[in-house]
Amino acid sequence: MRIGILGGGQLGRMLAIAGHPLGMNFRVMDPAERCPCTSLAEHIAADYRDDAALDRFAHGLDVVTYEFENVPIEAVTRLATRVPVWPPPEALAVGQDRLREKTLFRDLGIATTRFAPASSLDELVAAVASIGTPCVVKTRRMGYDGKGQAVLPENADSNAIARVWRELAGDSRGSSNPLTTTADLIVEEFVPFDAEASVIAVRSRAGEVRAYPLVRNEHRSGILRHSRAPFHGWSGSAEIGAAGGIADRATESVADILERLSYVGVLAVEFFVHAGRLIANEIAPRVHNTGHWTIEGSACGQFENHLRAIGALPLGATAMRFPGASASMVNLVGGWPDPARILEEPTAHLHLYGKSPRPGRKVGHVTVVAGHAQIDRATRRVQDLADASWA
C-alpha cells in the first residue's frame, strides 16, 4: 500500500517507521529541502499551494493523510478529488478553527470554556465584557505551542484590550491600523486548572472506535514537557480524585466527536481538569505528541493504529502493554542529552527525529515503560537529563 503524507516532520517519520513493517511505502510532501522523513520516504519538496506538485504527489497513491493541522484546506480538498484523504477534510477544517472546535464541543454537550468570537476591536470589547475577566484571547487559526494568544487579567481596561487586539490582529493579518483591521479572534473564559489531560482515539473505516488510556500532560513555556498514562496524580502536584471517572468521560467525548465527524484515523482531544471535571480545550485531527508513549506503552501504538484505520485494516489493541504498566514520555526540546546516558536507564526508549538543535524545537522524546511502582524513579532520571539539555 502506498501512503502519502502531507508534512514530513517527526509525526510523518514515526508513521513511516510504523508502516514499513505492514508492507506500506511512503511519499511525503514538505516544503523543506530536508525533513525528518527524507531518509524513510520519497520526498516531494514543494509548497502545499503548488497544484502541479500536489498532482505529482497524488499520482499512484492509495490514500493520503496529513501530520499537522495547518496544512491548507485547499490542498486537501484538491487531493480528495483524486485519492481518498483521511482524516476527512471536514475534521481538518474544524481542527484549524478554535471557534468551530468550541462550537462542536458545545453541540455535542461536551463541557468546554465559555467563548465568544470577535472580528473587530469593537467586537473584542463586547466579547470580553460578555465572558468577563480574566479571559484568554486567541487567534482562531494557526495557533500552536502557546503562540497566537494573550491573557487579559482581572479588570483589564480598554487600553489592555486594544493592546491585545493590536498584537493578535497584527499576528493574524499583518495590518497595522487597529481601527480598520479585521481579524478572526476568539475570547475564552480563563480556566484555572489542576491538571491537563488528553485522550488519543482511533476510528476505523468500518466505524469501530478504540481509545487509549487517558494521558496526563505537563507543559513548560507553552511546549509539552511530559505525558503520562494512565492518568493519575503524581508527586509534587495536587492529587486528582476520581481519575477513573474522568477517563470514562474523556473516552465518551472522543467517541462522540469521532462519530460526528465521520472520522477515520487517530484524533487527540486536549482537556483541562478542574475540580474533578474535564473541560475540553481543543482537538488535533492527527497523531499527537501526547500519544507518543503508545509506541512502546501499548500493544499497537498510535502511528500503527492510524495507518491501520486509513488503510482499512482491523484496529490494534489500545490497552496498556501489560497489566500494571505505566508509561511516561519526556520531550527533548532544543537539544538532547548524550544518548548513552539515556539508554543506561533500562526502561527507556529513545526517539530522535533527525532534526538539528534549535531553541524551542522538539528534537526527540524518551518513553519509559514500567510498573506503577518503578515509573516515578525512571521518569525523574530521564527528566533530569532532558531538563539539562532543554533549550
Add this chain to the structure above:
Amino acid sequence: MRIGILGGGQLGRMLAIAGHPLGMNFRVMDPAERCPCTSLAEHIAADYRDDAALDRFAHGLDVVTYEFENVPIEAVTRLATRVPVWPPPEALAVGQDRLREKTLFRDLGIATTRFAPASSLDELVAAVASIGTPCVVKTRRMGYDGKGQAVLPENADSNAIARVWRELAGDSRGSSNPLTTTADLIVEEFVPFDAEASVIAVRSRAGEVRAYPLVRNEHRSGILRHSRAPFHGWSGSAEIGAAGGIADRATESVADILERLSYVGVLAVEFFVHAGRLIANEIAPRVHNTGHWTIEGSACGQFENHLRAIGALPLGATAMRFPGASASMVNLVGGWPDPARILEEPTAHLHLYGKSPRPGRKVGHVTVVAGHAQIDRATRRVQDLADASWA
C-alpha cells in the same frame, strides 16, 4: 551516526527500522537493483567484490556491519582497514565454515556432534567410516536452509558415498570428475533430536554480555517455520524436561563463544536438544530469524541491541517484555495471507519485507506476544493462516 550494512535484505531492513529512532542513518550495499532496504537506506547496488564500490560504500560511515554470513571475507577485510567492522571479521570467517565452527565448540567444551573433514572422495570414505552411519555430509561453506547437505543412511555403501560426493563436490566446485575433484566437506554424526533450540545474545564494545531467553524452533522443508520463547514443550511434541537447566547452559555457551571471538553485536547459536541435552549445531554472526520475536517480545529487540552494541551504546534489556509473557514468531514463506485476517488477532504483529512472493522465499513474519495461557490459541490461529499461504 552513519551505519553501513553489507546486504540489503529483511535483516538490514529491520536494523534500519530499529535504528532510525536512535538517530542513526543507513547505507546498504547489495547487488540487487531493489532490495527490502531500498526505501529505508541509501542503497549502493554493486557486487561485494567491486573494490571501487566498497570504497564508495565505506566513505563517511561510522561503523559497518553485515546482515548475512556469506558476504566475502575479502570485502569485510578491505572495509576493516577504513572503518570499524562489527561483528569482527574473524567471527564471520568462523561462521562461514562448518569445520571451524565445530572446532570452536569443541575447543570451548561445548557439546557438539562428532565430526570429520573430507576434501576428496577417499577422505570422505574414511570420514564416514570413522563417524559411522547414519551421518550427514555437508559442504563446509555456503550452506543454508538445508541446502548443501545430504544424509547417508545406516549401512550406506560406497556407491551411496560416491553419489553424495558427486552431488556435494559438484555443488561446491562445479567440477564433474569425481575422482580428481577436491571439495571442502564435513561429515557429522547424525543426531536424532527431540527439539531444536537457539539462543540470541549480544556483546557490547565494553564486553558486557546479555542473552535473550532460549528459543524453541521448528523447521519445515529445511526452512524455519516457527520460533517460540521462552523455550518449553508445546502440545503435539514430546515434553522436554529441565528446560530451565538447558536455558542456563545455552546462555553459558553463547557467552563463552562471544568472549573467545572478542565479539561485538548480536550472535545466534543453534542447538539440537536430545534427551535433555543441548548439542551445538551452528552459529550465525548476525541478527537471526529465530530472534525476530524480540522486537515486540522483549523491551529491547535484537535489532536495536545489535545497533546499540556496534554503536558503543549501553545494551538494552533482554528479558521477556513482561512477567509471564510468551512470544511466538511464525514465518511467512512463499507468500502471505490477507493482512486484515492476521491483524484480526489482537496479539499479532505483522512484518512484511517488501519482497515479491516466490516459493521457498521468506517474505515476512508474524509475532504473537501473550501470556502463557493465551499463546497457544493465538499462535495456532496465525499458523493456520500462514500455512494456507505457504509456498
